[in-house]
Amino acid sequence: MAFGVGNGYVAGMSCPSLTGPVGLTVLGSGSNGNALVLQAAGFTLLIDAGFSGIELRRRLEAAGLAAVRIDAMLVTHEHDDHVKGLRVTAKHFTAPAYCSRLTGEALRSRGDAPETLHLFTPGAAFALGPFEISPFSIPHDAIDPVAFGIQIGAFKLGLATDLGHVSHLVARHLRDCDLLLVESNHDLKMLRDSARPWNLKKRILGNHGHLSNDACADLLRQVLHPRTRHLVLAHASRDCNRSDLAEACARQCIASLGRTDLVPMVARQDACLPTLWL
Ligand SMILES: [Zn+2]
Numbered sequence: 477m478a479f480g481v482g483n484g485y486v487a488g489m490s491c492p493s494l495t496g497p498v499g500l501t502v503l504g505s506g507s508n509g510n511a512l513v514l515q516a517a518g519f520t521l522l523i524d525a526g527f528s529g530i531e532l533r534r535r536l537e538a539a540g541l542a543a544v545r546i547d548a549m550l551v552t553h554e555h556d557d558h559v560k561g562l563r564v565t566a567k568h569f570t571a572p573a574y575c576s577r578l579t580g581e582a583l584r585s586r587g588d589a590p591e592t593l594h595l596f597t598p599g600a601a602f603a604l605g606p607f608e609i610s611p612f613s614i615p616h617d618a619i620d621p622v623a624f625g626i627q628i629g630a631f632k633l634g635l636a637t638d639l640g641h642v643s644h645l646v647a648r649h650l651r652d653c654d655l656l657l658v659e660s661n662h663d664l665k666m667l668r669d670s671a672r673p674w675n676l677k678k679r680i681l682g683n684h685g686h687l688s689n690d691a692c693a694d695l696l697r698q699v700l701h702p703r704t705r706h707l708v709l710a711h712a713s714r715d716c717n718r719s720d721l722a723e724a725c726a727r728q729c730i731a732s733l734g735r736t737d738l739v740p741m742v743a744r745q746d747a748c749l750p751t752l753w754l
Pocket residue numbers: 553555616618638
């Protein structure tokens with residue numbers, strides 16, 4: 477297994493100028509599996525691989541991406557709903573995976589690390605194909621979890637799930653995005669009323685758990701920008717949220733900001749969303 481920083485893809489900080497559109501496809505998102513595909517300039521990036529290898533390929537096919545070759549993979553953290561199919565998918569596409577050092581060690585110690593693993597440092601941006609990737613630390617109960625700001629040509633994307641709360645760092649990285657994908661995990665009342673054990677409720681509600689619909693709306697109030705054209709609400713809890721509640725909460729926030737042009741999409745656990753284009 478290669479373990480280090482730098483390979484043919486990492487070529488300093490300058491990104492080539494962008495030709496053609498940028499597409500983000502949510503293959504699925506929720507407590508039982510997360511995976512996103514980001515495409516631009518002929519380069520395809522898989523962000524998290526939280527479904528089995530077979531299921532991931534089935535979803536690529538369902539999204540019309542069967543012929544696509546994954547060039548590289550980014551990993552947010554070592555929880556199973558983000559890395560279940562990492563090793564086998566990396567092998568299938570002979571694609572290198574990128575994660576933080578501690579996440580890499582956690583994956584390696586349990587035999588889940590792919591053959592080629594490159595390490596990044598949260599807070600230090602790097603170039604990967606046509607993308608400039610800015611991994612940043614997020615408050616969540618994993619060893620070294622990150623979310624990503626991604627610059628591509630003139631576009632900025634912010635992709636952040638698994639957030640216990642919105643730190644200043646998180647808000648700073650998600651500001652002014654053209655496309656924003658953020659966690660809207662649970663409805664507070666549904667979670668409190670659920671039959672889940674108290675310890676689990678405490679974990680989800682805690683500072684290093686997951687973001688409620690209300691907390692997501694607070695985040696949107698801080699970071700939405702007139703240039704934000706796409707908003708995806710992601711990583712919904714299966715038992716403690718409903719897509720109509722998550723959507724209504726975000727819509728109310730968007731309306732309070734005087735926006736009538738931005739319609740949030742709610743990511744699904746069981747199916748992919750249509751590709752969003754910039
Ligand atoms: Zn997690």
